[in-house]
Amino acid sequence: MKYFVVFFFLVLSASSFAQITTSSQKVTGYIYNDNTKTPLTGVNIININKVRGAITDSKGYFEIDVHPTDTLHFSFLGFQSLRVKVTNDWIKNKVAKIFLTEKAIALEEVVIRPFNLTGYLEVDSKTIPINQNYRYNISGLNTGYEAGEYSPGAFGKVLGSIFNPADMLYNFFGKKSTELKKLREMKKDDTVRNLLESKFDRETLAVLLGIDKKEIPEILQRCNYSESFIQTANDLQIMDAISGCYEQYKVLKKK
Numbered sequence: 001m002k003y004f005v006v007f008f009f010l011v012l013s014a015s016s017f018a019q020i021t022t023s024s025q026k027v028t029g030y031i032y033n034d035n036t037k038t039p040l041t042g043v044n045i046i047n048i049n050k051v052r053g054a055i056t057d058s059k060g061y062f063e064i065d066v067h068p069t070d071t072l073h074f075s076f077l078g079f080q081s082l083r084v085k086v087t088n089d090w091i092k093n094k095v096a097k098i099f100l101t102e103k104a105i106a107l108e109e110v111v112i113r114p115f116n117l118t119g120y121l122e123v124d125s126k127t128i129p130i131n132q133n134y135r136y137n138i139s140g141l142n143t144g145y146e147a148g149e150y151s152p153g154a155f156g157k158v159l160g161s162i163f164n165p166a167d168m169l170y171n172f173f174g175k176k177s178t179e180l181k182k183l184r185e186m187k188k189d190d191t192v193r194n195l196l197e198s199k200f201d202r203e204t205l206a207v208l209l210g211i212d213k214k215e216i217p218e219i220l221q222r223c224n225y226s227e228s229f230i231q232t233a234n235d236l237q238i239m240d241a242i243s244g245c246y247e248q249y250k251v252l253k254k255k
Helices: 002-022 086-093 119-128 154-162 168-175 177-187 189-199 205-207 217-223 227-231 235-254
Strands: 026-032 043-046 051-057 060-065 071-075 082-085 095-099 135-137 143-147
Touching: 002 095, 026 086, 043 060, 043 189, 043 205, 051 060, 051 189, 071 205, 082 095, 082 119, 086 095, 168 177, 168 217, 168 235, 177 189, 177 235, 189 205, 189 235, 205 217, 205 235, 217 227, 217 235
Parallel strands: 026 095
Antiparallel strands: 026 060, 043 051, 043 071, 071 082, 135 143
16 A cells, blocks of 8 residues: 555656646747847747747737747748747746848739720620639638639549548648647637738748648649639638648548
């Protein structure tokens, strides 16, 4: 009995110690323009590991929950994105100063091609392209979004990918299960949701999924989303689309 009590005490102590060491902590910091040394307001910060977000105030100040070795992703329009690993020194000292560098942006030439309308409805209706797509609802949004064309082969595309090891979708869903599970966590954090809803560059989403952002259009195509949706949807809508496709993949995989 004596040995059992000692053993139970040791297990209980180890469990308590594990809870203490794994509990989240806060780090804080100030973010500045590397050129002007002025604070940056509205910088988005995301803990990639825990999928938690924060945003800087008028003084460039932020605070966010972290664990040691977590990676924070900093992004701001017109500035180079930055990833910083959380160190024990940062947790101990609490405050850090971070500087973002402005991008050197060269504007590309934009060509506008207007429709040549004749004024005759019968003629013009055949000239203007019409997207044969349908609208669906996304959880958390009041408006719908445009998804892929209705097609008898839509189900078959995903089904075919699941049983084809050479298929891009098969490899993505199979190797990125941990990252894809984060999609549910992203929906719980308002800061992350608001950030993704305002972005269209796929950068933050690609970082969270651990892929190159150039792979995202191909994933959506394999999930039977239309080109117009892929080009115009915001990052929150893209996240929901990939999440929905992944849930379908899991159901079919079990079968």
